Amino acid sequence: VGVLGSGDFARSLAIRLVCSGFKVVVGSRNPKRKAGLFPSAAEVTFQAEAVKKTDVIFVAVFREHYSTLCDLADVLAGKILVDVSNNTEINHHKESNAEYLASLFPACTVVKGFNVISAWTLQSGARDGNKQVLICSNNQEAKRTVAEIAQVMGFTPVDMGCMSSACEIENIPLRLLPAWKIPIFLALGLFLCFFTYNLIRQVIHPYIREQKNKLYKIPIEVVNTTLPCVAYVMLSLVYLPGVLAACSQLYYGTKYRRFPDWLDQWLQHRKQIGLLSFFCAALHAVYSFCLPMRRSHRYQLIETAVKQALEKKMNVWVEEEVWRMEIYISVGIIALGLLSLLAITSLPSIANSLNWREFSFIQSTLGFIALVISTLHTLTYGWSRAFDENQYKFYLPPTYTLTLLVPCTVILAKVIFSLPCIQQRLLRIRRGWEKGRYVKFVLPSATGEYSSGETSSNV
Numbered sequence: 055v056g057v058l059g060s061g062d063f064a065r066s067l068a069i070r071l072v073c074s075g076f077k078v079v080v081g082s083r084n085p086k087r088k089a090g091l092f093p094s095a096a097e098v099t100f101q102a103e104a105v106k107k108t109d110v111i112f113v114a115v116f117r118e119h120y121s122t123l124c125d126l127a128d129v130l131a132g133k134i135l136v137d138v139s140n141n142t143e144i145n146h147h148k149e150s151n152a153e154y155l156a157s158l159f160p161a162c163t164v165v166k167g168f169n170v171i172s173a174w175t176l177q178s179g180a181r182d183g184n185k186q187v188l189i190c191s192n193n194q195e196a197k198r199t200v201a202e203i204a205q206v207m208g209f210t211p212v213d214m215g216c217m218s219s220a221c222e223i224e225n226i227p228l229r230l231l232p233a234w235k236i237p238i239f240l241a242l243g244l245f246l247c248f249f250t251y252n253l254i255r256q257v258i259h260p261y262i263r264e265q266k267n268k269l270y271k272i273p274i275e276v277v278n279t280t281l282p283c284v285a286y287v288m289l290s291l292v293y294l295p296g297v298l299a300a301c302s303q304l305y306y307g308t309k310y311r312r313f314p315d316w317l318d319q320w321l322q323h324r325k326q327i328g329l330l331s332f333f334c335a336a337l338h339a340v341y342s343f344c345l346p347m348r349r350s351h352r353y354q355l356i357e358t359a360v361k362q363a364l365e366k367k368m369n370v371w372v373e374e375e376v377w378r379m380e381i382y383i384s385v386g387i388i389a390l391g392l393l394s395l396l397a398i399t400s401l402p403s404i405a406n407s408l409n410w411r412e413f414s415f416i417q418s419t420l421g422f423i424a425l426v427i428s429t430l431h432t433l434t435y436g437w438s439r440a441f442d443e444n445q446y447k448f449y450l451p452p453t454y455t456l457t458l459l460v461p462c463t464v465i466l467a468k469v470i471f472s473l474p475c476i477q478q479r480l481l482r483i484r485r486g487w488e489k490g491r492y493v494k495f496v497l498p499s500a501t502g503e504y505s506s507g508e509t510s511s512n513v
């Protein structure tokens with residue numbers, strides 16, 4: 055196998071190829087200077103020499119320098135060129151790098167591949183990091199040859215079709231968290247809404263009504279009352295699209311009708327939404343843990359103690375408050391534990407070790423239990439505040455009452471769906487039954503002969 059270039063990628067590629075048992079010839083413009091960088095088993099020579107000796111050549115050179123290889127056109131004729139290059143921007147050029155290479159060397163067969171693998175992954179082997187090598191070419195035979203090389207190197211070749219896919223393959227390493235964009239914007243949007251709402255209630259209201267400066271609450275208290283709201287609502291948004299999908303299936307009486315695009319997208323982003331919910335819940339736990347460390351908290355404690363002493367109050371134990379806090383913290387810890395379990399099992403390496411039933415039990419059943427326990431956590435936090443008119447700052451209800459809306463809707467819907475009459479119908483629909491679809495049936499007649507007819511499968 056030949057490698058043109060002696061940079062980071064070429065070096066890692068040569069090491070991996072040598073380790074996988076290939077005879078490697080590296081083509082460099084300055085072989086003497088670069089030879090020491092390669093394993094001794096690899097031959098480092100001039101570009102033309104390397105090309106002459108090999109049939110499959112990896113072009114580990116940037117696109118901008120492809121034209122400098124044109125002198126090699128004659129020796130390259132009839133060989134397979136593997137384009138491993140990446141761009142610096144998505145859709146940077148009109149044509150993909152591989153198509154450009156093919157246009158410069160029409161007598162060669164060009165295969166796009168290995169660009170999604172970093173030099174580091176190549177060196178450390180296919181044990182860590184990405185294992186998939188996306189390959190495309192207009193020549194099936196050449197594609198198969200490169201796929202075989204990838205397989206021997208320990209990677210998983212993925213056939214991406216013909217050369218027109220090269221652009222898409224080249225864009226993959228440049229995309230920044232494509233599946234996370236919508237969930238992140240959703241989380242940020244919710245955070246901003248709840249943060250503003252809490253800021254009005256906790257900082258702006260006391261300032262306007264009582265001229266009290268509560269700005270110190272912004273970095274920790276306001277953030278810490280916002281984070282659980284986001285975590286809780288995001289968790290309910292993981293289960294809401296499932297409820298909407300079930301409603302649609304019940305309404306239309308079929309599972310074969312396509313969901314609207316927005317619902318499809320939402321269903322596909324549930325994992326990311328769930329992980330962001332876990333992230334916010336974990337931050338909330340850390341923030342809550344740090345609340346007693348604040349100076350403001352200590353001053354308030356001393357202030358209360360002094361007041362009680364002056365009022366000669368000895369027993370300040372409020373049984374109901376004690377119980378409320380014990381239960382509130384306990385269910386909070388359980389909810390966080392369940393969320394951690396959901397997050398861990400959504401990792402591909404763990405998810406792959408579970409069968410479908412185990413995965414669905416954890417993600418669906420335990421996830422729903424986590425939502426119910428989070429609701430208990432929220433209710434024990436809010437307790438009777440919803441019925442206390444002092445809690446309605448500027449007529450705004452306590453934040454926790456707002457957060458309960460979506461999760462309670464989801465829980466209620468799930469309870470309704472678990473009623474035997476609805477559950478049975480949903481189950482039948484999900485096994486292929488359709489409303490109003492007529493099926494042929496055959497019945498024995500009174501005379502013992504069989505007569506055929508049609509009836510609705512509803513019957």
Ligand code: NAP
Nearest residue numbers: 059060061062063082083114115116119122139140172173
């Ligand atoms: P690099 O370290 O800069 O190496 C590029 C090599 O190209 C040089 O060492 C040079 O070798 C050779 N070259 C040939 N003609 C040249 C010319 N006219 N001017 C300058 N250099 C010339 O780059 P790299 O990181 O190895 O990347 C090489 C290719 O692999 C790029 O297309 C890149 O997109 C792709 N890639 C890299 C990675 C990665 O992790 N680094 C991952 C995926 C894809 P000689 O001096 O010996 O001729």
